[in-house]
Each structure stands twice: as structure tokens, then as C-alpha cells.
Amino acid sequence: MAERRIGAASSASRAKLVRAAEALLISEGYAAVTSRKVAAAADLKPQLVHYYFRSMDDLYIEVFRWRAEQALEHLDEVLSSPTPLTDLWRFSNDPNWIALSVEFTALANHRKNIRSEIARYAELFRERQMEVMASALDRVGFDRDEISPMIALVLMNALSRILAMEAGLGVESGHAETQEWVAGWLRKIEPGGAEQRVEPG
Amino acid sequence: MAERRIGAASSASRAKLVRAAEALLISEGYAAVTSRKVAAAADLKPQLVHYYFRSMDDLYIEVFRWRAEQALEHLDEVLSSPTPLTDLWRFSNDPNWIALSVEFTALANHRKNIRSEIARYAELFRERQMEVMASALDRVGFDRDEISPMIALVLMNALSRILAMEAGLGVESGHAETQEWVAGWLRKIEPGGAEQRVEPG
DNA sequence: GTCTATACTTCGATAGAC
């Protein structure tokens, strides 16, 4: 049978749908991202979702790609920041980004297409962030045999994500103490970033 | 209007539904946990789900409570283990537990009832795990001013969860190195647990 | 290229039979 026609990638309606879907994903979760709700939020007819996207999964993937590309560009800026690690820490703490991550992780666990797309970008992120971490540690003169940039990166990433996720749930035990510990390290490595530190919690 | 009647908590059918729902949650995600699919997996009629649970959310919460209570009991056993930290690390790495965590975290972000239930248990877990961590560090004679048990706990928890989540997605950069780093610490603190270490990845 | 009318599937939930 003939393939159903798909709307142009440059369409304004299409872009509206992607942005509406992202907002819904963050505020209500992937199960609430239905063709009807997305269309309503974009002020369009539900059937348009299926005209511009072959399936709902395709729409999810488009949302992810759009945001991931934005994040990669942001990482490029961070790389030339005077306080890259502090910026990196704050970036991983962004509530919207965390909410999206949770949704996509859940989705990815059960949809092969989405999983491979996320894995691809996750490797890109780690690669890009490694440049940031390695150059930051080098600049302060840390010995690579004592503190591995990769381990430091994975650690920082894990901490920021879990702290943000827990904070979103209202779990706070140990957060203040851990945030202060991280802040101490950041002050040591990037004295300039200290005063712009985000409040813990 | 009169409240709909709800089946007895001791019912065998009810228990079958909870277990079927958990299996579905892990294998297909919360969006796939519908009354019809749960009933089919439990070999019961779909309407029974609504007889035993006021809503689907109530069923999700019941699944969570059941598994969380099991986890708390497990933590009690770990507390008296010769290698508590190694056990804790392995526990947080359990793929089924991680999959459930991801699903419930996503659910909790958008459902107040579920969120408060998860937050409640998360605090209980941290409390119980703090006993494990503090006693383990004390036993080896670590100085609490140099290494805080709470920070060590949050760190270990964050690492194990993120590593397991990423591994589930197929993301592996830096994992071997980080796993080995953790294993090194565990060997230092719990020499007995080294040879039973789980393979990284 | 863009959008609408419509098909038909599956959902949560309740009222009522046993």
C-alpha cells in the first residue's frame, strides 16, 4: 500500500506541534501526550498530528532531537565559559531538562527507536562534557592519576541528576549537605563561579 | 452518591492483579498498564481491576507499596550482612528495581498521590541505608569529618542508579572505569566482598 | 502542500447479577 503523505519539515504548524508536545511532556508526562491534547495546545486539529508525524513515537523523537540539539549548542558555549564546571552543574540541574530526561528514559525502556536515539545523544553529551571536564581539571593542575576526568564527570552527572529528580519528588534528606560538598569542590576548582551558585534544593 | 464497593484486601484475585501489574510495569511501562492488559495477564476479567481498585492510580500505588515493603525488609537483612556496602551497591543495581523506579518517578512527576507515597518511602530508605553506611564506615575507622556518611550514601546511591539506568539504555562510556573505581573503594572498606563483585556493565 | 471527515479500537469506570 502507498505511504501516507507527510507534511513538510519547514511547516509552521509542524513546529508548533513539536513545541506543544514538549510542554505537555514536561507538565503532564508522556502518557498525556496524545494527538488530541497536543493539537489543542497548538490550537490545531488533532488529525494534523498524524499528517505531520507518522506516529506518536515519531513526534516524541522529534521533540527529543530538537531539545538535544539545543543542549549540544549550549555545551559549546559552556566550553568557552570562565566557569565551565559550575555551568555544567547548573545545566544538569535544570528542572525542565530533568523532567524531559525522566520521561524519555521511561519511554526508551520500552521503545527501541527512542532508546537508540537517546543512547546516541547520550554518548555525544558525554564526549562533549569530557572536553569541558578535562580542560577544567587540567587548568587547575589536577593530577590525572589521582582524579580521573571521566570518573569525575560520571559522578558529577549522576549527582546532579539524582538530586534534581529527588528534589522534584520532594525528597531532600542529605541534599543540603551534598550540595554544599559539591559547591566546595567547585569553589576549589573554579573560584570565580562560587558567588553565582544556585541555592541548594 | 454511594461509594462503589471494593473487594477484600485478602483476596487471591487481588494479589494476582498486583503481581501482574508489576510485571507489566517493568516489561512495558506504566502507559501499558491498562485494566484490560493487567486482567489478561492475571487471567481475570478486566472489570475486576475496578472492583478491587478504585482507580488505576490506586493499583499503581499498591504495586509500589508491595515492592517497597519488600525492599525495606531486604535492607534489614543487609544491615546484618558481613559486607553491607557491597550488598547495598548490588541492591541498587538490580535491573527490575531500577525499571520500577524509573516508571514510578515518571508517574510521580504528574500524580500527587503517587508522589507523596514515593517520597515517604524514599526518606525511609535513606534513613535505613544511613544506618548501614554509618556503621560500615565506623567499623573501618573512617573519620566522619573527612568523609561524611550521608554524602557517601547519596553519592553511592546516585552512581548506582544512574549507571544502571544508562546501562539499560545501552550507554556505557565511562562505566567500566567508574565501576572499577567503586569496586576499589568497596575492596578497601569491605575486603570480604571483593570476590563476589558483580561484573561491570 | 495543507487540512478535515470519518473509521474503528481501546480505555476507565459503573450498575447490577449472582
Next chain:
DNA sequence: GTCTATCGAAGTATAGAC
């Protein structure tokens, strides 16, 4: 106390009009 018959709402997706 247990289970079934059934409803109305909501879901994805396609075929066809403009």
C-alpha cells in the same frame, strides 16, 4: 463478597477534500 454486562469518552490512524 465476587464477578459480568455494558456505557460513554478518548485514543490512533487513514482516506479523501481543498
